[in-house]
Amino acid sequence: MMRKIYSVALLAISLLSAQPSHQEIADKITRKGLEDLYAFEMLEDLTQYGHRFSGTPGYDKAVQWAEQKLKEVGADSVWLQPVVVPHWVRGNPEKAVATIGKKKIDLSVCALGGSVATPKNGITAEVIEVKSLAEAKQLGERAKGKIIFYNRPFDKTKINPFEAYGGAVDQRSRGAIEAAKVGAVAVLVRSMTNAIYKVPHTGAMRYADTVAKIPAAAISTMDANYLSDELQKGSKVSVTLTMDCTTLPEVQTYSVIGEIRGTEYPNEIVLIGGHLDSWDRGTGAHDDGSGVVQCIDVLRLMHELQLKPKRTIRCVLFANEENGLRGARAYAKNIDTMKEKHIVAIESDAGGFSPRGFGVEADSVRFLKIASFASLLENIGADRIRMGGGGADISVLEKFGTVLIGLSPDPQRYFDYHHTDIDTIDKVHPRELQLGAIAIAILTWALAQEGV
Template sequence: MIKFIRPAFLLVTAVFAQPSFVQSSFQKDSTFIKKIFDEALTNGKPYEWLRILSTDIGGRLSGSEGAAKAVSYTEKVMKEENFDRVFLQPVKVPHWVRGKAETAFIFVNDKKISVPIAALGGSVATPVEGIQAEVIEVQNFLELRALGKEKVAGKIVFFNRPMDPTKLNTFDAYAGAVDQRGNGATEAAKLGAVGAIVRSMTTRLDDFPHTGGMRYGVGVPLIPTAAISTNGAELLSKSLRENPKTQFYFQQNCETLPMADSHNVIGEMKGGTHASEIIVVGGHLDSWDLGQGAHDDGSGCVQAIEALRLLKKLGYTPKRTLRAVMFMNEENGLRGGITYADSASAKKEMHLAAIESDRGGFTPLGFGIVGTAEQKTRLISWQPLFSPYGLHELGKGGGGADIGPLGQQGAVLLGLIPDSQRYFDYHHAASDTFEAISKRELEMGAASMAAMIYLIDTYGF
């Protein structure tokens, strides 16, 4: 009978069995990783950088003035940190603008009740006078299709399937609901609907509409679509139960402008013996316009810069070339990630690994991976080095949207996994502000990424 069995003990045993990972290197590595966390938690800079990015600059949707300021600001920060090379990489980005604030009302039993909505990114405007129509509430596309054109034509379709609160990882709940936001307008338009209203992607009940990207399918009419706050959705649903003739009115002025010029921002620490191999650490610099993009994804950007600063500050001389990359346009086009990977391919750059933080600046719990079984095993073998810092989820989940295209070139992809419980309280909403950031949690994420870079640079992958 096995007693006093402890996972850490067993893993250390397993790790020591690997020739590259003898006790002396374990000591050296754990000592260096401790230094990384100590420096991050004592003299960390990302919180102040994020304050400026969030409160001084604010929302940074691709093509906006905020996005341009964020490019200049992060370029300046990395130059001030004396990275070996800091440069901008031109990226053509979609340019969608919200226009003036949306208005929406529920008309029920002679009452006109204002509810908070926000046009979804990519949506067309309503006519200037707005749209008013009866409402069909559905939970999913199957239910919608079963209703058929007869019942849907001329109406506003209301997609009201909530994120499943029982999913412990809120990203799983998001994945199970976000088809309504991405494709709801298209599915509704196929049946002749005149508009689509989507319940906001959050498990909270509050008054914040959560925007986000949507796409129109080919060959269907472009009908306007917006997110409604969860309280608004509850009210609309209740009104419809009480009176199926309830009407909804909304007016929005959003517009898609010609493609705009923007940039990825890249800071580099040159490598030594393996300089031709590149390790990327990054986040995305653009954000939705409603909030300040503090968690999504200002956090990831400042953590990436901080990860390199930490290594530099500790006098670490990388074997490989390290790059902090602020990707532009993750939210509505992924043009930054695609452009970066295209450029890498054209220049025959060899990317060993790419690490992304794009799940908020919360307490880090581990790293997801997209790689081979051997690479996953190697990641898990580092558990004893990570566990003192609470990083125990290794290998569950994937990388990140921006670094995805690099995976097709053979890079191992790693995604920082923070605690997910609060992320969708803020995601794509006006509540995504600097006040929602914990300094220590942000710093621990940056240190976790620096530790990961150190291990990959030291041992390869």
């Protein structure tokens, strides 16, 4: 009898030890990730052809690349999901010249995404500076025929620049609408960054059907400070803005999806994703090339380490996050809730910097469950799990009750590059990028095994 108990105990031990702990798997993922630094290798590939703006051949090339890469790294199945996207073209020229007394000064500007063109010879008008949409409204008659210059800077006392961005971006997104309401003929918007330099930042802007569509351009922070100083001194400043942007017919393209099927609960989905499109400046290395290669690398790590998740891990590389969110909307529309349940979604769309942790949008019970995985992330320094997070693409899953999680990398440098010519691969550190992929892989594994 003693002998039998002994051998049963031995069997139990061997069964137990055949199942490595989550910590052991986290360590394996970390080791393998740092050994290969494969996320950066993919990013070099992805960014070498230029930007991936919606509607352009560059985006379609990225679709092919991503489909091929997902197959290569060992996804069980890979497919394309059709999406119809807008096709806005920046055009040329894109130029602003300030006239101050007898001086003519070239300003560093770029059209905001979606802007209409100016007449061929540009718009020349006096500039009025405001710090908010409310101030623009209050201008009333005085705005008529003028260029409104939105110049509320980032609040640099905000520790997290994403918060400063949230506090300034209404100028970019709604500035043209409020300016047109009071009769302005164009807007210049201070670039969305703490950095003071000559780099203009593009980004999405909107029009309203009920008011005139007026041209909208971003101006570099250095030039914004210059204009503001001149206006403070009482100088009369006028600007000639010339832009040739246009909106072409919509284009049919794709989001790219690959997954590793779950062994026990294949219909329960742990979604990981980023967006495959970028703005038409730089090469979208941080925004969101980083998120794309990190999520592909999660599948690669699972495959190479022969990890078989209980739930399905699905990597979704969304089309058209930047100027439409069409990929995410198409994805949500196509979810067959009879067949699959998205229990949790993780988005990486805050840059390829050292991961600090995750932001979680969930009720407190599920939040605590996810927070309990923090210890697995401690060695790599990504264990700050905080309430509040998610991402633009995965926000469409909220209505399905999906827990939404966003990777939180160190946020200080992101808005130095965001939506600019300098969002290029030399700003991405191979190990920082990889640690982000490792963080997602570790959390994804725990969620795929334990659920939420």
